[in-house]
Amino acid sequence: MKNNKPLEQETSMQLLTLVPGHEALRYAIFTDRLTRPNNAGVIRDYRGAMACHLALLKIRKALQAAAQTNRKTAAALVAIGIRVPFGGTEFHGPVVVDADVLRRLETLTSAAPLHIPVLLELLQQCDTQFPDVPQVLVFDTAFFADLPAREYLYALDTDLARAHGLRRFGYCGLLHAAAWQHAARTGATRILSLCLEPQMELAAIHGGRPVYVTSGVTPIEGLPGQTTCGDLDPGLVMLLAEELHWGPERLNTLFTRESGLKGLTGRVITFDELFDAPKNKYTLARDVIRYRLLQASGMAFAAMGGIDAIALSGRYPAAGRASAAWLKQQTVFQRQCQPVAVHYLRTPVEFLVAEQALLLARAAACRAAA
Amino acid sequence: MNVLVLNCGSSSLKYRLLALPGDRELAGGEAQRVGPRTAEPSRILHHADGQQTVHTVEMPDHAIAFDEIMRLLAHTGAPRPNALGHRLVHGGTRFSGPTIMDDDALRDLQAIQKLAPLHNPPATALIAACRERYPDLPQVAVFDTAFHATIPACAATYALPRKLTAKLGIRKYGFHGTSHQYVVEEAARFLKKPLAKFSAVSCHLGSGGASLCAVVDGRSVDNTMGFSPLQGLVMSTRCGDLDSTSALRLLIAARGDTDALEKTLNKSSGVLGLSGISGDIRDVLAAPAPDETDPARRHATSQVYLWRLRKYLGAYLATVGDADAIIFTDTIGETMPGVRAAVCADMDCFGVRMDFQHNAAPLSLPCDVATMDSDIRILVVATNEELAIGRQTYATLPPP
Numbered sequence: 001m002k003n004n005k006p007l008e009q010e011t012s013m014q015l016l017t018l019v020p021g022h023e024a025l026r027y028a029i030f031t032d033r034l035t036r037p038n039n040a041g042v043i044r045d046y047r048g049a050m051a052c053h054l055a056l057l058k059i060r061k062a063l064q065a066a067a068q069t070n071r072k073t074a075a076a077l078v079a080i081g082i083r084v085p086f087g088g089t090e091f092h093g094p095v096v097v098d099a100d101v102l103r104r105l106e107t108l109t110s111a112a113p114l115h116i117p118v119l120l121e122l123l124q125q126c127d128t129q130f131p132d133v134p135q136v137l138v139f140d141t142a143f144f145a146d147l148p149a150r151e152y153l154y155a156l157d158t159d160l161a162r163a164h165g166l167r168r169f170g171y172c173g174l175l176h177a178a179a180w181q182h183a184a185r186t187g188a189t190r191i192l193s194l195c196l197e198p199q200m201e202l203a204a205i206h207g208g209r210p211v212y213v214t215s216g217v218t219p220i221e222g223l224p225g226q227t228t229c230g231d232l233d234p235g236l237v238m239l240l241a242e243e244l245h246w247g248p249e250r251l252n253t254l255f256t257r258e259s260g261l262k263g264l265t266g267r268v269i270t271f272d273e274l275f276d277a278p279k280n281k282y283t284l285a286r287d288v289i290r291y292r293l294l295q296a297s298g299m300a301f302a303a304m305g306g307i308d309a310i311a312l313s314g315r316y317p318a319a320g321r322a323s324a325a326w327l328k329q330q331t332v333f334q335r336q337c338q339p340v341a342v343h344y345l346r347t348p349v350e351f352l353v354a355e356q357a358l359l360l361a362r363a364a365a366c367r368a369a370a
Numbered sequence: 371m372n373v374l375v376l377n378c379g380s381s382s383l384k385y386r387l388l389a390l391p392g393d394r395e396l397a398g399g400e401a402q403r404v405g406p407r408t409a410e411p412s413r414i415l416h417h418a419d420g421q422q423t424v425h426t427v428e429m430p431d432h433a434i435a436f437d438e439i440m441r442l443l444a445h446t447g448a449p450r451p452n453a454l455g456h457r458l459v460h461g462g463t464r465f466s467g468p469t470i471m472d473d474d475a476l477r478d479l480q481a482i483q484k485l486a487p488l489h490n491p492p493a494t495a496l497i498a499a500c501r502e503r504y505p506d507l508p509q510v511a512v513f514d515t516a517f518h519a520t521i522p523a524c525a526a527t528y529a530l531p532r533k534l535t536a537k538l539g540i541r542k543y544g545f546h547g548t549s550h551q552y553v554v555e556e557a558a559r560f561l562k563k564p565l566a567k568f569s570a571v572s573c574h575l576g577s578g579g580a581s582l583c584a585v586v587d588g589r590s591v592d593n594t595m596g597f598s599p600l601q602g603l604v605m606s607t608r609c610g611d612l613d614s615t616s617a618l619r620l621l622i623a624a625r626g627d628t629d630a631l632e633k634t635l636n637k638s639s640g641v642l643g644l645s646g647i648s649g650d651i652r653d654v655l656a657a658p659a660p661d662e663t664d665p666a667r668r669h670a671t672s673q674v675y676l677w678r679l680r681k682y683l684g685a686y687l688a689t690v691g692d693a694d695a696i697i698f699t700d701t702i703g704e705t706m707p708g709v710r711a712a713v714c715a716d717m718d719c720f721g722v723r724m725d726f727q728h729n730a731a732p733l734s735l736p737c738d739v740a741t742m743d744s745d746i747r748i749l750v751v752a753t754n755e756e757l758a759i760g761r762q763t764y765a766t767l768p769p770p
Contacts, residue, residue, distance in 0.1 A: 150673035154612055155604040157643035158667065160634070164623065166616045212681065216613030224529035232528055234609060234635055235598030236540060237617035238628045243538055247626065248618045254530070255614050263531040287524035295685035302684025306719035331691035335721060 012075040014063060016130075017353040019083045020046070020122055022114075027059050028350040029066045031075060034358065037350060038066045052121050056129045080126055080135045081357025083349065084119060085171060086112040087139030092146065094356045096364045097123060097135040105137075111165045134364055136357035143173030144203075144210055151212055168221075170213035172201045172314070174352045179311035179345040180205045186341060188308035192300045194293075194323065196271055196314035199225035202293070204300035204307075212303040214296050220255055223292050226270060229259035230292065261285050271319035293323055294330055301332060308338070313345040320344060371770050372396065373760045374443075374451035376436070378493040381405045383435045387448055388760040397448045398756070401435040416442055432492050433499035452770060454500055454509040455763030457548065457755065458493050459599075460486035461513030462539060468516065468762040471497050471509040479511065485539065486598070488636075510763040517547030520589040525689075528597070544593030546574045550583040551590075552758035553699045553751040558588065560736045561747060563694060570695045571686040573679075574753065575702035575709065577650055578606045582679075584686040592689055594682055600635060603682060604675045606649040609639035611678070645671040651702060655709070680713040687720045687746075695747040696722065704735065704752055714748060721745030 012032055019026040025046040028037035039062050046055040067075035084091075088108050095101050102120070109116045126135055144152075152168040154161055161167065170176065172195035179193050191205045199219040204212035214222025224230030232255075240251055261269055264285035274282055274289065301307055310327070312320035324342045327333055333340055377384040386398040397418035404412060412429040415422065425442060429435040444450070456471070462482040469475050476497060483490050493511075500509060526542040528535060535541065550572045558568040565588040572583040580603045584592040594602030594610075604610045617631065624630040642649035645668055654672050658665045687693055698710050707730045714724040723744035733739070733750055740748040 148673075149670050150677035153644065153670060153674045154616065155609045155640045155644055155674060155678075156612070156616075157634070157638055158646060160620075160643070164616070164619050166613070166619070168613075216616070217619075218613060218615040220615055221611075221613035229529050229614065231601075231611065232530070232614045233542075233596035233598050233601035234612040234614070234617045235596070235600040235632075236528070236530075237614055237621065238632050239538065239540070239597070241621065241626070241628050248622050252615070252618055254534075255618075258531055260529050263529055263534075264527070266532070284523060284527065288527050288529060291524040291689075294688050298685035298688025299681040300684075301688065301719050302680050302717065305716040330688065332688040332720065336719065 012067070014067060014075045014077045015079055015081065015354050015358055016059065016063060016077060017081045017083070017350045017357065018059075018122065018126075019350065019353070020115075020118055025055055025122075026350070027062070028354070029063055030354050031066050034351065034354055039063075040350070046122075047118055049121060049125075052125045053128075056125045060129055077130055077133050079357040079361035080130065080133055081353040082119070082122070082135060082137050083174070083353045084115070084137050084139045085141070086115055086169075087137075087141045087145070088112075088165070088169075089145055089167075091137070091139045091142055093142050094136055094138045094360055096360050097137060101137065134361045136360045138174060138353045138356045140171050140173045141169045143177045144168075144170035144213055147210060147213065154216075166217050168213065168216050170201060170203055170210060171199065171215050171219040172197055172203075174349055175313040175345065176201075176203050176205065176210065176311075178347055178352050179313040179343070180208065182345045182347075183309045183311040183341075183343040184208070186309065186343070188341065190304040190306055190308045191311050192297060192307045192309070192340075193311045193313070194320060196312065196316035196320040196323075198270070199223075199228050200271065200289075200314075202296040202300065204303040205311075206304045212299055223296060224260040224264075224289065226268075227257050227260045227262045229255045229263065261289075264288060271316040275319040275322035290323070290326055293327060294332075297327055297330075298332060306336065307340060309341040309343060311343050311345065313347075315348075317344060317346075371452045371764055371767070372449050373453045373455050373763045375455045375457070375756045375759045375763070376493075376496065377457040377756065377759070378432055378496050380488065380492060383432055383439070383496075384756070385439050386756040386760065387443065387451060388757065389449075390760055390764040393757055393761070397443060397446065399439075399442075401429055401439060404429045404432055404435045406430065414438060414442060416446070418446055418448060432496045433503075436496060436500060437503070451507065453763055453767055454504075454507055455759045456493055456497055456509060456511045457759055458511045458513045459489035459515070459545065460543065461511075461515045462543070463519075463541075465511070465513050466516055466519035468510050468512045468766040470766060471501065471511050475511070476501070482539075485543075508767055510766045512548055512759045512762045514545045514547050515543045517551040518542075518544030518583075518590045518593050521592055525592045540597055542593070542596045544581075544583070544590065545595040545599045546579065546581045546583070546593070547590065548755050548758045548762075549574050549700065549753045550581075550585070550593075552755065553697050553753050554583075554585050554588065556736060556751050557695055557697050557749050560738075560749065560751070561694065568695075569690050569693050570697055571683060571690060571693055572697045572699070573683070573703050574700050575679075575698065575706075576606075576700040577652070577702060579608065580605050580679075580700075580702070582682050582686050584689045586690055592686065594686075604644070604678050605640045606651070607637050607640045607642045609635045609643070641671060641675060644674060651675055651709075652706065655706070676709065676712045679709070683713050683717070684720070687717075687722070693720075693746050695749050697749045697751050699751050699753040704750055710739070710748070710750070722748065724748055 015030040025043045028040040043055045176193045193203045195201045200223045375386045383401040387396040399416035414425045558565045581595045723741045725741045729739040735752040
């Protein structure tokens with residue numbers, strides 16, 4: 001792969017990536033080469049000032065340990081790359097954190113109340129633990145910040161939608177962008193990109209630009225996830241609120257934590273487990289997922305006037321392969337004169353974050369030197 | 371047999387007196403402003419033998435409107451109806467076909483009112499009133515959901531906990547079934563294909579509601595509307611597809627008032643909410659006035675409307691697999707060639723090729739506007755829900 005070049009020729013260098021999630025903070029340490037991390041881990045409890053402080057102390061120790069196992073002695077941390085799930089329309093690409101970026105992040109708090117405060121705390125603790133190390137934010141929504149208006153607009157009152165930030169985004173942008181690049185090397189221009197994460201997402205990418213994506217205001221819309229409901233009739237929100245006397249918070253828990261595969265099977269399973277299961281197990285859930293995938297694929301065909309390739313990515317490769325194989329048997333795929341190629345992106349998301357972080361940190365260093 | 375078809379709206383009652391078989395229309399019309407007194411008087415627009423008359427009369431509810439219609443029919447010398455055919459929006463899982471309304475059926479119908487709180491109650495009350503007034507007149511209810519009873523589980527199931535969906539009757543019901551069924555039968559006849567071997571995507575594009583229906587072997591296998599008529603396409607004042615989180619955010623903004631949210635999503639969204647100028651897509655697609663304040667907003671509205679339609683057409687063509695035809699019907703589908711052209715352009719990957727010149731020319735319906743070499747026919751078919759209800763009523767009752 002093109003990425004196994006050394007970080008620097010002369011001295012030893014380190015790069016840290018952080019993926020702050022709902023329940024845990026994932027970190028990975030790359031030393032010298034961007035091939036695979038020397039050290040990676042998950043810290044369960046990292047929310048709140050104290051927990052976050054302790055989490056970063058632990059990571060700092062891991063960085064020191066990784067530096068020592070490397071034969072060179074003075075490994076310097078050159079950048080921290082942080083994956084951010086939501087950048088709204090504010091961030092159309094990765095950025096190096098500065099005062100202006102922090103200010104812009106704060107404007108997103110109402111749209112992503114769960115993510116932004118946690119992120120701001122994390123950035124502050126990084127400042128304390130690793131002063132002067134550039135922090136690079138890589139946004140999962142950035143790839144979709146330029147969706148065409150016809151795709152991102154809901155059929156709501158324009159002022160109301162604007163006031164509440166109701167527009168469509170995609171949420172696996174890093175993986176979609178990399179999967180598209182991977183597939184485009186073969187000359188394909190109309191790509192159906194299917195990202196197999198716990199919240200599955202399908203996007204149509206035409207000449208490098210996403211023109212259709214299954215997710216909406218949140219990744220809940222679209223395809224059902226492992227615990228998320230996917231598309232619902234909006235009338236159901238009213239029905240559930242009235243019949244169950246549930247408030248918005250309880251309903252949100254229902255839609256995000258208790259639905260999807262969990263709701264359909266009554267069990268906590270992954271997409272890999274769903275597609276690996278024997279034929280007579282999880283039949284309904286598998287039928288529902290396949291059917292929704294077929295319809296989303298039909299939309300991708302309509303959105304691009306056809307497709308040249310399927311690009312798979314994400315942490316459930318077996319589910320991806322099984323889905324693609326099933327889709328290719330369907331009439332709409334069989335009808336194409338050229339067989340639809342299937343590509344699978346193996347690169348883990350940490351790597352994509354590290355790559356962007358290094359690129360931006362270097363560019364910033366060059367600017368500072370000049 | 372003379373069937374009086376009744377189509378009950380929230381403040382209107384449309385009627386059509388049909389002689390069946392033979393589809394002959396004897397009289398018809400519409401009672402308007404039924405209900406509490408409004409600024410203008412309630413009236414009945416009645417037509418028979420090519421003549422239209424207007425009758426101003428107080429009609430505080432649908433039962434009284436029905437009395438007035440019966441009186442008007444008798445007064446104008448129309449034959450007495452032998453049966454009543456009622457249009458019902460929602461039949462739940464209980465009614466999967468046209469049903470004779472006896473005591474049991476009426477009780478079951480009353481039990482499912484809350485599935486369609488806006489649409490079912492007036493029609494149900496009307497049936498009860500008609501039974502009281504004319505106990506000997508057979509009545510048949512024809513349901514908008516019935517044609518969709520064949521939608522398979524993979525399409526009808528929402529990915530919510532199954533205990534919850536079972537308890538509350540949550541599933542995709544689908545709507546506009548009477549119209550979809552009617553145009554599918556017409557299209558199969560037009561193409562001389564047996565209905566049992568006919569597959570299509572039916573596009574019912576009304577100036578108010580709109581939905582697509584996937585049909586395999588003459589049976590509905592999916593519909594863009596869902597549990598309620600709110601899901602799916604961009605409609606006149608209904609939002610169609612919406613992220614559940616959006617609905618929750620709007621519910622919070624409305625301080626938990628579900629009625630207010632219902633009103634927002636049903637009455638002030640869709641084409642009206644997007645454009646800010648009109649709830650009729652024909653107004654939005656028309657050429658803008660030279661002094662228009664926000665032409666970009668008008669443009670965005672038509673783009674969103676057409677794009678959603680195009681995406682669903684792709685989804686449903688994928689669902690059907692080998693479709694024989696795409697069918698366009700109802701006001702927008704029949705009269706707006708630009709809409710048909712926009713969604714059928716560049717769909718070669720599905721085997722769809724439109725003859726754009728023919729499509730743009732004046733058509734006499736039914737009509738095929740696909741090119742000779744198109745794998746899938748593109749048909750424009752006039753829908754006629756009242757006639758469909760009349761035919762189903764006739765077919766359901768024992769021969770006279």
